[in-house]
Amino acid sequence: MGSASNSIAIHWFRQDLRLSDNPALSSALKSGRLLPIYILDEVNAEDAQIGDASRWWLHHSLMELNRSLKGNLRFYRGDATRILPKLAAETGAGTVSWNRCYEPWRIKRDTAIKEMLKEDGITVITENGSLLWEPWEILKSDGSPYRVFTPFYSQGRLNGRLPREPIAAPASISFAPADKYPETVDLAELNLLPRSNWTLKREPDWHPGEAGAQAQVRYFLENGLNGYKIRRNFPAAENRSRLSPHLHFGELSPHQVWHALSFKEHMPELDDDIGNFKTELAWREFSYSLLFFNPGLSNVNLQQKFDSFPWRSDAAALEAWQEGRTGIPFVDAGMRELWQSGYMHNRVRMIVSSFLSKNLMIDWREGARWFWDCLVDADLANNSASWQWVSGTGADAAPYFRIFNPVTQGTRFDPNGDYTRKYVPEIAALPNKWLFNPWEAPTDILEGAGIVLGQTYPAPIVDLKTSRRRALDAFSDLNDSRKAGVAS
Numbered sequence: 001m002g003s004a005s006n007s008i009a010i011h012w013f014r015q016d017l018r019l020s021d022n023p024a025l026s027s028a029l030k031s032g033r034l035l036p037i038y039i040l041d042e043v044n045a046e047d048a049q050i051g052d053a054s055r056w057w058l059h060h061s062l063m064e065l066n067r068s069l070k071g072n073l074r075f076y077r078g079d080a081t082r083i084l085p086k087l088a089a090e091t092g093a094g095t096v097s098w099n100r101c102y103e104p105w106r107i108k109r110d111t112a113i114k115e116m117l118k119e120d121g122i123t124v125i126t127e128n129g130s131l132l133w134e135p136w137e138i139l140k141s142d143g144s145p146y147r148v149f150t151p152f153y154s155q156g157r158l159n160g161r162l163p164r165e166p167i168a169a170p171a172s173i174s175f176a177p178a179d180k181y182p183e184t185v186d187l188a189e190l191n192l193l194p195r196s197n198w199t200l201k202r203e204p205d206w207h208p209g210e211a212g213a214q215a216q217v218r219y220f221l222e223n224g225l226n227g228y229k230i231r232r233n234f235p236a237a238e239n240r241s242r243l244s245p246h247l248h249f250g251e252l253s254p255h256q257v258w259h260a261l262s263f264k265e266h267m268p269e270l271d272d273d274i275g276n277f278k279t280e281l282a283w284r285e286f287s288y289s290l291l292f293f294n295p296g297l298s299n300v301n302l303q304q305k306f307d308s309f310p311w312r313s314d315a316a317a318l319e320a321w322q323e324g325r326t327g328i329p330f331v332d333a334g335m336r337e338l339w340q341s342g343y344m345h346n347r348v349r350m351i352v353s354s355f356l357s358k359n360l361m362i363d364w365r366e367g368a369r370w371f372w373d374c375l376v377d378a379d380l381a382n383n384s385a386s387w388q389w390v391s392g393t394g395a396d397a398a399p400y401f402r403i404f405n406p407v408t409q410g411t412r413f414d415p416n417g418d419y420t421r422k423y424v425p426e427i428a429a430l431p432n433k434w435l436f437n438p439w440e441a442p443t444d445i446l447e448g449a450g451i452v453l454g455q456t457y458p459a460p461i462v463d464l465k466t467s468r469r470r471a472l473d474a475f476s477d478l479n480d481s482r483k484a485g486v487a488s
């Protein structure tokens with residue numbers, strides 16, 4: 001092994017596609033000349049293969065990262081447990097570093113790789129690059145994990161350490177020689193760009209990569225933070241950060257976001273907005289804790305009683321939901337936003353997921369799968385925890401009887417109808433009063449707006465009242481049968 005100045009330090013980029021505030025990268029730079037790599041590992045990912053929208057994002061993010069690394073990023077495709085030890089041996093690297101990931105398949109794989117590298121005498125550096133508090137840092141006094149958000153957050157905030165200060169980007173990087181390393185492929189050969197008929201219609205709205213992430217934080221602090229607490233619920237408003245894909249791919253760390261807020265903390269009128277925004281960041285932390293302590297989160301009901309819930313199998317309804325053709329305008333607007341932009345506003349995510357799992361009584365896992373494929377921010381922890389929360393199967397779940405009414409929700413949170421009209425233009429001419437419930441509009445109003453229900457826009461695929469009742473009955477049957485089971 002050579003001295004630090006001429007030995008090679010491999011940094012394995014994963015969910016940390018940035019140079020600033022990258023603890024494992026900073027450590028690697030102290031250990032030798034940098035050989036930065038990215039491995040698209042579809043072998044170990046098994047059923048957690050990333051979806052099309054995320055692939056699109058990843059392609060562009062890697063392109064940006066490679067640009068920041070002056071073209072030195074090496075790309076690999078395949079089984080990381082084979083590629084990484086081999087590369088380390090062939091280059092004679094003394095150090096391999098990465099920031100920790102928390103998906104069960106990654107933990108299993110990374111543990112195996114770490115062992116292999118250590119056996120080969122290589123120093124392995126792993127750091128926390130993506131969470132304010134790692135799951136094992138926030139525990140109840142008896143050492144067990146929290147299953148409810150509020151105490152989790154107050155424990156983290158009040159008793160945990162404060163999120164660390166972000167680390168500056170390296171002033172300069174000394175790269176390993178630009179040899180042709182074995183098995184390197186070009187970015188294009190990762191084949192990340194969509195294979196299906198899906199294309200992001202609103203690509204210009206997004207700027208994947210570290211620079212785009214930092215610009216987005218600045219934009220949000222100036223244009224979206226003021227009023228966030230209330231206005232974050234209104235999908236037509238600017239008061240949401242749209243940082244989720246940047247955080248998911250680690251183009252920006254939560255520490256950077258947390259500390260960026262401190263530049264606004266001298267403005268007392270923003271206290272509530274800042275507090276509320278930090279709470280949302282903490283929901284992300286909580287989801288990661290849930291995933292870490294419940295590795296089956298994406299597939300297993302956290303409340304076991306739901307294992308016998310009579311989910312309906314209804315392919316036509318599922319397809320109508322996916323395509324934004326349910327005839328319920330606020331639901332359709334959300335599903336079309338998702339398809340066109342790879343994103344959906346949080347409030348609308350709650351409404352469409354409640355509609356699927358409750359009004360349609362379709363298994364939440366069907367919805368989670370669709371989101372996984374369509375979201376640019378698809379995240380195993382956040383997606384699984386949120387679906388379980390809305391559908392009522394989660395540990396800390398919205399009570400099952402809380403079934404969002406998409407008509408009242410639309411009226412309340414899209415009062416001018418701007419969001420709904422944007423995504424459901426075929427009913428745009430309806431007056432606000434009937435925009436969210438066109439099936440109840442008088443015939444002359446429909447005619448005046450050029451709408452023929454069932455032709456120019458679908459008639460609703462379910463009656464909201466009846467389907468709500470059906471879901472509540474199924475839920476109370478579930479509880480009754482459990483009670484009977486306990487009694488017998």
Ligand SMILES: Cc1cc2nc3c(=O)[nH]c(=O)nc-3n(C[C@H](O)[C@H](O)[C@H](O)COP(=O)(O)OP(=O)(O)OC[C@H]3O[C@@H](n4cnc5c(N)ncnc54)[C@H](O)[C@@H]3O)c2cc1C
Binds near residue numbers: 244379
């Ligand atoms: C059914 C459903 C599925 C979801 N799937 C995902 C997903 O795959 N990936 C994802 O990042 N978020 C998911 N969310 C959570 C949330 O909707 C998004 O994080 C948020 O809408 C992203 O927009 P934003 O960055 O503008 O949010 P902001 O309101 O600006 O929030 C800032 C950040 O806080 C975090 N955050 C906010 N709300 C939540 C939440 N409820 N749970 C966890 N973290 C949160 C995100 O990282 C977000 O970027 C889901 C929510 C629901 C109801």
